[in-house]
């Protein structure tokens with residue numbers, strides 16, 4: 210995503226990722242060297258080498274590898290898995306020079322194909338799950354069944370069947386005392402954490418309502434190559450296929466919706482209704498996803514979240530969480546409160562991506578467990594709830610959605626035909 214010159218707010222997570230280590234390998238190597246000096250070696254004496262494996266070697270996965278290696282100097286990346294060999298080759302070429310002595314990947318431990326995760330997971334101690342969201346429940350199931358600690362990117366599924374599976378796996382991880390850290394990165398941002406805590410401690414009085422804005426530009430799109438089957442085309446352009454990404458309300462807007470859930474102590478809303486559509490991204494290359502959504506969520510306490518997201522070029526951009534209370538207003542991403550108790554976060558802000566991994570590896574070293582399984586599942590369902598409300602034009606109840614049989618898994622992942630797609634029409638489309 211390009212940086213938005215008009216944006217009035219903090220960078221979005223995706224902006225931050227892409228401005229990170231991969232701008233140039235020289236800059237990246239410098240940043241890692243600087244981090245070696247800045248990050249205390251607190252875990253180095255705590256135990257043996259930790260083997261890290263990556264499933265999904267795209268932009269976020271490559272970033273997560275660097276975050277993991279910075280977090281623990283005894284961690285080594287030992288295996289890579291991706292649907293496509295070219296993604297693995299690119300990851301090797303760009304990551305090895307940065308990871309230096311923490312790079313221990315040989316060709317025998319690079320696995321490609323849709324089922325590549327099955328070969329990688331048994332070999333490592335910590336798995337970073339960074340493929341398109343559709344695959345997350347299956348990848349998480351293999352990792353937790355094999356007794357591995359997990360870093361799990363958001364969203365964790367694209368349908369209610371996947372969310373239910375992840376909720377079960379989160380319980381199993383807890384029983385097995387495995388760490389399960391979510392990629393909902395704002396939960397690890399020091400400024401956002403303090404802002405949310407102050408709101409919960411009453412700095413703006415009682416919450417009246419919340420407005421979530423994630424109004425942004427367009428994302429990448431890959432031109433069709435003659436040798437690609439329909440399935441390969443969809444996998445390479447996964448953002449635009451509901452079964453793979455969940456649509457952009459799930460894939461991207463989850464970051465904002467998660468903050469509304471957090472402010473409601475991770476208790477789900479009662480219902481949602483909304484409207485949305487595709488007005489600009491109407492071409493076949495944009496699969497079956499919408500380009501804008503507006504959703505009203507009503508919570509158990511009667512407060513509401515008014516949630517707007519748009520991916521369109523040439524429009525106003527803004528990413529911010531506005532929380533309106535009886536004694537003031539908070540802008541969560543700006544880390545700012547106005548009203549009766551004015552405040553602005555002033556401290557140092559380490560990278561939230563580094564923080565996720567610092568906490569994960571510290572917990573592993575200390576024999577503690579972090580389990581973000583419930584909120585990462587609920588935030589995913591919250592986003593699916595907004596999507597289904599807009600697709601159908603109906604009011605969607607949380608319990609009905611949680612129990613919905615909807616399962617977007619295709620009959621086969623063979624590189625041939627792909628699932629047929631059609632754009633949902635409100636008033637006609639129905640939640641399964």
Ligand SMILES: NC(=O)c1ccc[n+]([C@@H]2O[C@H](COP(=O)([O-])OP(=O)(O)OC[C@H]3O[C@@H](n4cnc5c(N)ncnc54)[C@H](O)[C@@H]3O)[C@@H](O)[C@H]2O)c1
Pocket residue numbers: 222223226264265266267268269270290291292293296322323324325326339340341342344362363364392393394444460461
């Ligand atoms: N937390 C954040 O700020 C943040 C930022 C960006 C992306 N993400 C999330 O990270 C995930 C990946 O996003 P990305 O931007 O890296 O996308 P990407 O397209 O750059 O990378 C995805 C990779 O997964 C591979 N892949 C596809 N199917 C696979 C399979 N079955 N097994 C293994 N690998 C497979 C693809 O070939 C690709 O290399 C998504 O869930 C996305 O929402 C999170």
